Amino acid sequence: MGVEFKPKIVAFMCNWCTYAGADSAGVARLESPANILPIRVMCSGRISPEMVLRAFRSGADGVLVMGCHIGDCHYSSGNHRTAKRMPLLQNLIGYVGINPERIELQWVSASEGPRFVEVTKAFTNKIRQLGPLAQEVLE
Amino acid sequence: MTKTTLTIDGQLIQADDSMTILEVCRKNNIPIPTLCYHPVLEPYGACRLCTVEVKQKGRNWSSLQTSCTHPAWDGLDVQTNSPEVREARKMVMGLMLSRTPNVPVIQELAAEYGVTEPPFHVEDPNEKCILCGLCVRVCNDMVQAHVLNFSGRGADRKVGPPFMEKTRQCLGCGACTIVCPTGAIDIVLEEAGVYAAKPLGPTSAIYVPSLQAVPRVPVIDTDSCIRFRQYDRSLGQITDACGACQQLCEAHAIDFTQKDEIVELNVGAIVVATGFQMWDSSKLSQYSYGKSPNIITGLEFERLSNAGGPTLGQILLADGRKPETVAIIHCVGSRDKNPNAHEYCSRICCMYSLKHAHLVRDKTHAQVYEFYMDMRAFGKGYEEFYERVQEEGVVMVRGRGAEVQVLPSGKLRVTGEDANLGKLVAVDVDMVVLSSAIEAPADASKVSALFGLSRTADGWFAESHPKLKPVETNTDGVFLAGCAQGPKDVPDTVGHAGAAAAAVLGLLNRGEVTISPATAEVNRTRCVGCGDCLLVCPYTAIARVDGKAQINAALCKGCGTCVATCPSGAIEAWHFTDEQIIAQIEGVLEWA
Numbered sequence: 223m224g225v226e227f228k229p230k231i232v233a234f235m236c237n238w239c240t241y242a243g244a245d246s247a248g249v250a251r252l253e254s255p256a257n258i259l260p261i262r263v264m265c266s267g268r269i270s271p272e273m274v275l276r277a278f279r280s281g282a283d284g285v286l287v288m289g290c291h292i293g294d295c296h297y298s299s300g301n302h303r304t305a306k307r308m309p310l311l312q313n314l315i316g317y318v319g320i321n322p323e324r325i326e327l328q329w330v331s332a333s334e335g336p337r338f339v340e341v342t343k344a345f346t347n348k349i350r351q352l353g354p355l356a357q358e359v360l361e
Numbered sequence: 362m363t364k365t366t367l368t369i370d371g372q373l374i375q376a377d378d379s380m381t382i383l384e385v386c387r388k389n390n391i392p393i394p395t396l397c398y399h400p401v402l403e404p405y406g407a408c409r410l411c412t413v414e415v416k417q418k419g420r421n422w423s424s425l426q427t428s429c430t431h432p433a434w435d436g437l438d439v440q441t442n443s444p445e446v447r448e449a450r451k452m453v454m455g456l457m458l459s460r461t462p463n464v465p466v467i468q469e470l471a472a473e474y475g476v477t478e479p480p481f482h483v484e485d486p487n488e489k490c491i492l493c494g495l496c497v498r499v500c501n502d503m504v505q506a507h508v509l510n511f512s513g514r515g516a517d518r519k520v521g522p523p524f525m526e527k528t529r530q531c532l533g534c535g536a537c538t539i540v541c542p543t544g545a546i547d548i549v550l551e552e553a554g555v556y557a558a559k560p561l562g563p564t565s566a567i568y569v570p571s572l573q574a575v576p577r578v579p580v581i582d583t584d585s586c587i588r589f590r591q592y593d594r595s596l597g598q599i600t601d602a603c604g605a606c607q608q609l610c611e612a613h614a615i616d617f618t619q620k621d622e623i624v625e626l627n628v629g630a631i632v633v634a635t636g637f638q639m640w641d642s643s644k645l646s647q648y649s650y651g652k653s654p655n656i657i658t659g660l661e662f663e664r665l666s667n668a669g670g671p672t673l674g675q676i677l678l679a680d681g682r683k684p685e686t687v688a689i690i691h692c693v694g695s696r697d698k699n700p701n702a703h704e705y706c707s708r709i710c711c712m713y714s715l716k717h718a719h720l721v722r723d724k725t726h727a728q729v730y731e732f733y734m735d736m737r738a739f740g741k742g743y744e745e746f747y748e749r750v751q752e753e754g755v756v757m758v759r760g761r762g763a764e765v766q767v768l769p770s771g772k773l774r775v776t777g778e779d780a781n782l783g784k785l786v787a788v789d790v791d792m793v794v795l796s797s798a799i800e801a802p803a804d805a806s807k808v809s810a811l812f813g814l815s816r817t818a819d820g821w822f823a824e825s826h827p828k829l830k831p832v833e834t835n836t837d838g839v840f841l842a843g844c845a846q847g848p849k850d851v852p853d854t855v856g857h858a859g860a861a862a863a864a865v866l867g868l869l870n871r872g873e874v875t876i877s878p879a880t881a882e883v884n885r886t887r888c889v890g891c892g893d894c895l896l897v898c899p900y901t902a903i904a905r906v907d908g909k910a911q912i913n914a915a916l917c918k919g920c921g922t923c924v925a926t927c928p929s930g931a932i933e934a935w936h937f938t939d940e941q942i943i944a945q946i947e948g949v950l951e952w953a
Contacts, residue, residue: 230953232946238835239815249827259949263937264879267897268921276943281950294815296835297920298899307925333817 239290247335267300365435397493489545496537654679684791690762694798732762879919887931894923
């Protein structure tokens with residue numbers, strides 16, 4: 223191949239916690255991977271399974287879903303829905319031949335700039351090791 | 362209660378028949394000496410000193426009576442200072458001086474009636490008790506502890522607990538020592554008891570919280586108040602112990618039945634001003650906080666030097682001496698990466714430490730050493746104050762105070778590095794003031810859960826934007842003021858709170874609220890009325906109308922949880938529609 227694999231990662235971030243957390247990482251001049259393609263939603267509860275599947279269909283190698291910590295949700299319980307939906311979706315994509323590890327759910331609060339960097343770096347490294355999604359599906 | 366008219370020392374006086382002659386005299390400023398009378402206790406007639414000459418209506422002969430027990434009947438003619446009365450009192454004082462020859466109060470009173478030497482046999486020159494029974498009455502009738510009583514007869518009569526033994530019935534309230542006219546009772550505290558929690562000394566059970574308290578009314582400390590303690594000790598049996606304050610308060614302002622109330626208010630805005638708490642200085646053991654009473658925090662120093670404080674503003678060591686050397690250590694628990702401490706600067710300590718140094722110099726002329734890392738004199742006039750304190754002769758040691766040791770002599774050894782000298786230094790001082798950190802209150806997480814506030818990593822409540830929205834929060838209508846948002850000194854807090862008040866007024870004066878246009882809406886043609894969205898909505902903004910879902914736009918906050926839940930795709934979240942989000946996903950992936 224010779225060409226370095228640059229994973230494309232769609233990151234859904236809720237407006238109140240993770241998006242603000244990413245902001246605070248930026249304000250603090252912390253470097254996070256450029257592979258992360260942010261999609262802002264008002265609440266992680268807004269992220270429907272369909273969107274995650276759309277991301278994979280459109281060429282994403284991994285999807286990172288991020289919201290407020292349980293108990294901290296700006297809408298009090300939106301992230302509870304996400305916490306139930308995402309494991310279910312992970313189960314389902316296993317059946318269609320996508321490694322469930324390509325979806326990850328993480329909680330990052332508005333003040334956790336360093337944690338945002340940590341989570342995104344770790345996930346990018348994981349996807350880099352898993353290789354491109356297209357290759358996996360072909361296999 | 363009927364009105365009566367009596368003559369006292371030739372003066373016609375109106376009274377009512379529920380009063381005693383003594384009460385009438387006291388009300389009319391006619392002096393009568395007493396030793397066994399107390400306004401909140403039943404009169405007892407023990408000391409006989411209040412004897413007056415009384416002539417009843419229609420009689421032509423008079424008799425000597427104790428005025429504290431004699432009712433103020435109509436038509437009485439009372440003489441309070443006639444030769445007979447003076448003679449009777451002289452005898453009373455003679456007997457009393459012979460019993461207690463060395464009690465100053467008795468000596469003075471006896472001298473008033475011309476008795477300077479005990480006229481009778483002195484049994485025990487150290488006797489102090491005059492058997493007035495005040496302590497017995499206060500202990501039984503007021504405190505209801507029933508510890509003190511008389512025992513023995515005649516010459517053997519004395520006062521004490523049963524069998525003169527220590528008893529657990531005694532509360533240690535000290536009421537007997539307060540009413541005792543001759544100082545015959547001492548209280549010896551074997552355990553610190555309720556005072557343990559008050560390191561700077563006991564206060565009265567009823568007190569004004571601080572000199573500047575608003576409203577300036579006293580409060581009752583239910584841990585020390587006899588009425589509440591007796592209620593607790595007797596498991597609710599004794600409900601009316603003491604109550605002296607209630608009987609004496611002329612405004613009838615004391616109400617023991619007052620309880621904490623939960624008041625529900627409908628409001629348009631809330632300002633969270635929950636402040637800070639002091640960081641526990643014993644968390645860093647090197648400062649030996651708690652190991653010597655002369656190692657105190659800045660806040661304790663503040664109390665010590667307060668004119669309304671336990672020493673009336675004098676700066677004293679625990680043994681009552683004036684300190685000759687004092688060390689003030691900055692940044693205790695602040696700017697410290699130790700997991701028990703805080704990384705942030707507490708912001709207020711530099712200036713209050715300088716103020717403390719100034720106060721110590723001013724009040725005691727003690728030598729003051731300030732161990733500081735940097736002097737953060739950032740505000741208006743602060744740098745000038747720093748200069749002034751230096752000119753007052755305070756020794757500035759640039760470097761964090763590393764350790765405080767309690768020496769066997771009781772002195773305190775402070776070691777640290779003087780970065781200017783590049784040397785380790787140690788000083789032995791009498792008092793150490795730790796300029797301890799301030800931190801978010803322990804229950805801040807409860808407050809944040811209640812109002813939906815987020816907190817920054819250091820525990821303070823997060824403002825909406827660090828520069829542009831310093832008083833707003835991410836919850837509409839909830840604002841922050843003061844240290845709830847982060848450490849602040851007084852001027853900054855006043856400024857911050859003013860901004861919060863202005864933001865609140867702006868919100869309330871508008872009379873209407875602007876809500877975000879990002880709300881959800883149901884496509885009623887597509888909706889099948891399954892009701893899933895009703896279950897997930899955190900704001901109960903969705904109702905079923907005519908079998909189909911309908912969203913109240915005023916209640917909807919636009920989180921979109923219902924949109925993701927709807928199985929028939931009938932709900933759209935404006936500004937975050939499925940189409941928009943999917944277009945974004947495709948867009949970012951296409952160009953990545």
